[in-house]
Amino acid sequence: MHDLIPFIPGSVNDVLGSLPFFLPEIYLTALFILVLITNLLFGRNSEKLCRIIACAGILLVIQRDYQQIQLLFMSGRLNGQFLFNEMLLLNRTAINFKFIIDALAFVLLLYFGWDNRLKSHPKGLSDLYTIVIGSVLGLHLMAMAVNLLSIYLAIEMVSIASYLMVTYRSENAFGTEAGLKYVLFGAASSAMMLYGISLLYGFTGSLNLFSGNLLPGLIQANPVAVSFSLVLVLVGIGFKLSFVPIHFWVPDVYEGASTPVTAWLSTLPKIAGFALLINFLRPFVYFEKWDGFDFKLALSIIGIITMIAGNFAAIMQRNVKRMLAYSSIGHTGFALMAIVTYNSTGIAALTFYLAVYGLANIGALALATYFANALDADDMNSYKGLGLKYPAASVCFVIVLVSLTGLPISAGFTGKVLVFSSVYGIYQQNHNLWLLLLMITGALTTVVSLFYYIKIPLNLFLKRTEFVKNTLIKSQNIIVLSIIISVLIVLLGVWPDFLFKLF
Structure with missing residues (x-):
């Protein structure tokens, strides 16, 4: 104990010096407590108030994200600033990802209250808004984590919030089963990741990715055991990214969860997971002696x-x-193409791609909510002949699906071109066979995606049905949101530099 006393002043000074670079997360913590207290004080009647506080707070956090760029510039730390004894790393990439996460979180906070099935929860949505803010804090930590301990804690923080969101409202037995499946798969992947981390610590005596003895120690250890440990860690990260073979939970959970929760799971944890993967890979990519x-x-x-x-x-x-x-x-597989390049162009292309993907995916699921609210329609056959009856929603649906497919002149097309360009640039240098296979697969699967995305416009406009249900509820808020998203998708497709230059 006495041996640690000389280190205490330095640790305290490091913590105090980290606080100015940690303001968005401090604001999120305060916002979480504020929304929680509001819910406790006003009960079920606090739903609208909690939503207003949460949305206003997220806007303030976005403003703090922007200030962090200026803070790094003014402090002369353009390459990044380690925080809290190298547990976190704040750099421009992390700020970009946090900005995307917060912007999409604001859209989703608005969207949660527009889904009739979710809104019919007996307790209201006040608790859900509290969970969402806590999850955003965990997503921020995922984007900055560079220590194996902070990586694990950040993932667990987001996972626990995600479990609560998926099981917040179960409409039927299938929804309950999906929530249980999500928890079980999450617990299994968490245990495997923790076991991998413990092995890495046992080999090296260090958890710090950027300093200490972690990488030099791994070079000295048994390469098979090291590879096994790293695969286990990738399992934990892959659970958030939902890549093969850790993807089995996705279809059932996305279908069984409330649609706004599905929109959350399919965008924000995935975006934060890619930010985390970038941080995790960086020391291995740039460590010259690494040959494992x-x-x-x-x-x-x-x-x-x-x-x-x-x-x-x-x-x-x-x-x-x-x-x-x-x-x-x-x-997810397509975005991994940009990760494999691991250069500034590839990371910028990935950031742009994830931003426009998140925007389009939220738009698609919001429109799925619109038709579910109006006609209780959940499958594509239920969309037959609705294109002329609901022209605004149907046209917006076509636009967001065009972007998800990657067709001109949408933002999704620009994102895919940027990713292909970054991979091709590296391929020209080393003529790596796997990069060529990635590009070929990406091009072919883009064509394949057209066959299932086009089913929705086909049913909306080209197929007819003799009987169309009467409208239950017209969600005008969703129409406004969808129009805004559609316009942004087209504008970012025509003028991508407006967003790409930020990254």
Whole structure:
């Protein structure tokens, strides 16, 4: 104990010096407590107030995210700043991901209250808004975590919040089963990741990815045991990214959860997971003496299999949410192409791609909510002949699906072009066979995705039905949101530099 006393002043000074770079997370913590107390004080009647506080707080956090860029510039730490004894790393990449997470979280906070099935929860949505803010805090930590301990804690923080969100409202036995499956798969992947971390610590006596004895110690250890440990850690990260073979939970959970929760799971944890993967890979990529586990080869193979499995499985789906679940798996595989390049161009392309993917995916699921609210329609056959009856919603649906497919002149097309360009740039330098296979697979599966995305416009506009149900509820708020998202998708497709230059 006495041996630690000399280190206490330095640790305290490091913590105090980290606080100015940690303001968005401090604001999120305060916002979480504020929403929680509001819920406790006003009970079920606090739903609208909690929502207003949560949305206003997220906007303030976004403003603090922007200030962090200026703070890094003014402090001369453009390459990044380690926080809390190198548990976290704040750099421009982390800020970009946090900005995307917060912007999409604001949209989703608005969207939660517009889903009739979720809104009919007996207790209201006040508790859900509290969980959401806690989850956003965990997503921030995932984007900055660079210590194996902080990585595990951040993932667990997001996972626990996700379990609560999925099981917040179960409409039927299938929803309950999906929630249970999600918890069991999450617990298993968490245990495997923790076991891998414990092995890495046993080999090296260190948990710090960027300093200490972690990488030098791994070089000295048994390469088979080290590779096994790293694979276990990738399992934990892969659970958030939902790449093959850790994807089995996705279709059932996405279909069984409330649609706004599905929109949350398919975007924000995935985006934060890619930020975490970037941080985890960085020391291995840039450590010159590392000749152990080949992450680029492993992720290339995973990316190819994930693109094939996700896109071909989506073709056979009739349920809209289940189809979008498999398509999100395919998008994960495509995004792994940019990760494999691991250069500034690839990371910027990945950031842009994830931003426009998240926007389009939320738009697609919001429109699925619109038709569920209006006609209780959940599968594609229920959309027959609705294109002319609901023209605004149907046209917006076509636009977001065009972006998810990656067709001109949408933002999704620009995102895919940027990813292909970054991979091709590296391929020209080393002519790596796996990069070529990634590009071929990405191009072919993009064509395949057209076959299942086009089913919705086909049913909306080209197929007819003799009987159309009377409208239950017209969700005008969702229409406004969908129009805004559609306009943004087109504008970012025509003028991508507006967003790409930020990254």
